Amino acid sequence: MSTVPTPAPTPVRTPRIRRPGRMAAEAGALLLAAAVAFPLYWMVLSAFKPAGEIQSTEPVPWTLHPSLDAFRRVFQQQDFGRYFLNSLFVAGVVVIVSALIAFLAATAVTRFRFRFRTTLMIMFLVAQMVPVEALTIPLFFLMRDVGDAVPGIGLNTLGSLILPHLAFSLPFAIWMLRGFVRAVPEALEEAAYLDGASRARFLWQILFPLVFPGLVATSVFSFISTWNDFLFAKSFIISATENSTLPMALLVFFKPDENDWGGIMAASTVMTIPVLVFFVLVQRRLVSGLGGAVKD
Amino acid sequence: MTLTVKEARPGSGRTPLTGGRRLRPPSRHGSRWTPWLYLAPALVVLGGLLVYPIYQLGLISFLEYTQAQVSGGEPTTFKGLANYAELLGDGQFWQVLLATVVFAAACVLCTLVAGCSTAVLLTRIRAVPRLALMLAALGAWATPAITGSTVWVFLFDPDFGPVNRVLGLGDFSWTYGRYSAFALVLLEVVWCSFPFVMVTVYAGIRAIPGEVLEAAAMDGASQWRIWRSVMAPMLRPILVVVTIQSVIWDFKVFTQIYVMTNGGGIAGQNLVLNVYAYQKAFASSQYSLGSAIGIVMLLILLAVTLVYLRLLRRQGEEL
Numbered sequence: 200m201s202t203v204p205t206p207a208p209t210p211v212r213t214p215r216i217r218r219p220g221r222m223a224a225e226a227g228a229l230l231l232a233a234a235v236a237f238p239l240y241w242m243v244l245s246a247f248k249p250a251g252e253i254q255s256t257e258p259v260p261w262t263l264h265p266s267l268d269a270f271r272r273v274f275q276q277q278d279f280g281r282y283f284l285n286s287l288f289v290a291g292v293v294v295i296v297s298a299l300i301a302f303l304a305a306t307a308v309t310r311f312r313f314r315f316r317t318t319l320m321i322m323f324l325v326a327q328m329v330p331v332e333a334l335t336i337p338l339f340f341l342m343r344d345v346g347d348a349v350p351g352i353g354l355n356t357l358g359s360l361i362l363p364h365l366a367f368s369l370p371f372a373i374w375m376l377r378g379f380v381r382a383v384p385e386a387l388e389e390a391a392y393l394d395g396a397s398r399a400r401f402l403w404q405i406l407f408p409l410v411f412p413g414l415v416a417t418s419v420f421s422f423i424s425t426w427n428d429f430l431f432a433k434s435f436i437i438s439a440t441e442n443s444t445l446p447m448a449l450l451v452f453f454k455p456d457e458n459d460w461g462g463i464m465a466a467s468t469v470m471t472i473p474v475l476v477f478f479v480l481v482q483r484r485l486v487s488g489l490g491g492a493v494k495d
Numbered sequence: 496m497t498l499t500v501k502e503a504r505p506g507s508g509r510t511p512l513t514g515g516r517r518l519r520p521p522s523r524h525g526s527r528w529t530p531w532l533y534l535a536p537a538l539v540v541l542g543g544l545l546v547y548p549i550y551q552l553g554l555i556s557f558l559e560y561t562q563a564q565v566s567g568g569e570p571t572t573f574k575g576l577a578n579y580a581e582l583l584g585d586g587q588f589w590q591v592l593l594a595t596v597v598f599a600a601a602c603v604l605c606t607l608v609a610g611c612s613t614a615v616l617l618t619r620i621r622a623v624p625r626l627a628l629m630l631a632a633l634g635a636w637a638t639p640a641i642t643g644s645t646v647w648v649f650l651f652d653p654d655f656g657p658v659n660r661v662l663g664l665g666d667f668s669w670t671y672g673r674y675s676a677f678a679l680v681l682l683e684v685v686w687c688s689f690p691f692v693m694v695t696v697y698a699g700i701r702a703i704p705g706e707v708l709e710a711a712a713m714d715g716a717s718q719w720r721i722w723r724s725v726m727a728p729m730l731r732p733i734l735v736v737v738t739i740q741s742v743i744w745d746f747k748v749f750t751q752i753y754v755m756t757n758g759g760g761i762a763g764q765n766l767v768l769n770v771y772a773y774q775k776a777f778a779s780s781q782y783s784l785g786s787a788i789g790i791v792m793l794l795i796l797l798a799v800t801l802v803y804l805r806l807l808r809r810q811g812e813e814l
Contacts, residue, residue, distance in 0.1 A: 238647060464646070
């Protein structure tokens with residue numbers, strides 16, 4: 200940026216100083232934004248390109264003949280709609296259940312003093328470090344045994360995807376929610392009790408609505424990690440393909456001889472859009488949420 | 496935990512409304528157990544699906560555990576540290592470990608530099624370009640790792656990708672060479688992880704009183720100087736958090752390597768520990784070796800966590 204010493208700043212009304220390098224900085228920012236967005240643009244563009252243009256050795260960043268062929272190939276794939284719903288279901292259950300559990304746990308560690316509280320906090324922190332993929336091995340055996348005992352949540356079922364993701368998204372969710380729970384003034388809690396509210400009533404009718412924005416911000420992370428997963432889907436759903444999730448529908452287009460790039464890009468677009476929508480919706484809360492969670 | 500001593504004397508006039516001490520709600524029966532009641536669901540889930548699998552991972556790493564034991568054809572036998580000995584005696588393991596550390600370090604460094612400089616940039620521009628950069632970054636952040644990986648591979652495709660055309664590289668294959676493949680994965684990782692740093696650091700900068708920065712600017716400090724001498728010290732807690740978080744994420748990179756280099760590259764040249772463990776276990780059915788690698792990873796990350804905790808402690812942070 201501009202290292203030129205600012206010549207006698209003239210901040211008459213504007214709260215910020217006018218800096219000579221601002222135009223350059225703004226141009227740089229716009230260029231950067233374009234560069235960062237380019238992969239996404241190329242993905243959507245390629246999804247709409249007709250087959251001939253995709254396979255062209257002179258790719259151009261536009262298309263004059265948009266076609267839905269690639270999307271048709273994706274949607275007409277056997278069971279695609281089912282995969283989509285499965286993904287949505289798994290992510291939805293994980294988001295809601297982990298938000299509720301994390302809310303209770305975060306309340307416990309911020310609103311109460313009790314023995315082992317610090318130990319517990321350290322454990323929640325350490326739990327975030329666990330390399331999920333390394334646990335595929337024992338989880339595989341665990342799910343197999345669980346399936347033998349309780350049919351319906353073992354291998355080859357959606358339960359085998361929901362349970363591990365629930366466990367992996369909890370520690371970060373608890374860690375992040377602390378800040379939101381702590382931000383609710385203690386005086387409010389006391390006032391509620393003075394007015395005769397029961398503990399449960401305070402928890403669900405006062406604290407929960409106040410912490411809700413934080414829950415939304417937190418749920419982004421649970422949603423993403425669950426929605427993105429392809430390892431568990433690949434490892435735990437072995438024979439029951441009707442219980443597969445979206446990433447499997449994407450990997451179908453990778454072929455040993457020649458990848459179907461149109462199909463891959465269309466499937467990627469379909470997979471990315473729900474997350475993007477979710478992100479844009481909670482964008483504001485995310486920014487303030489991260490600030491809060493990290494600062495205190 | 497000495498706090499309970501004072502709280503045991505409730506009749507001391509008016510109740511403190513604020514302050515560091517937690518208020519104890521009017522005690523009904525079982526109030527001592529209330530926090531544990533709230534914690535119970537989390538502890539059950541984590542105990543069953545995190546702690547128990549980790550215990551099993553450790554157990555398997557001490558056993559002879561291959562396809563024969565999985566199918567029940569042979570009984571499992573205790574091998575002690577033999578799996579670890581085999582691992583540590585394997586040249587490939589050390590090579591992969593080194594690659595993992597260097598790759599993660601490079602990713603963390605690039606992510607932090609990109610994230611911090613864009614965060615500073617955000618504070619210097621008006622709303623419209625800021626929104627554009629913010630939205631682009633959120634888009635990159637939101638992109639699932641698997642689709643991000645496929646898109647980047649396609650962008651750098653030797654036959655149909657635009658990057659080679661623009662750079663005039665002909666049909667240079669990025670995934671063929673070891674270093675170019677790692678470089679490609681690094682680009683994707685930085686692309687999808689710098690937004691977290693950017694957003695977090697930006698939120699932190701905005702919390703710095705504007706006068707401080709203005710005073711520095713009026714004194715003629717350059718942007719770099721302002722960053723180094725004013726912002727960075729004030730942002731230290733946040734920088735520690737994003738650094739540690741990046742170390743953890745980048746050390747565990749799996750999807751990008753797995754998808755972009757097709758499971759670890761030609762002859763495993765692009766393997767990192769996480770993918771290596773998975774391949775050992777599921778591709779060659781050496782479950783005990785795969786588990787041992789997992790345990791090694793856990794230990795390394797645990798060491799990182801301890802450093803993190805020390806840093807937090809030194810800042811006088813309360814957990």
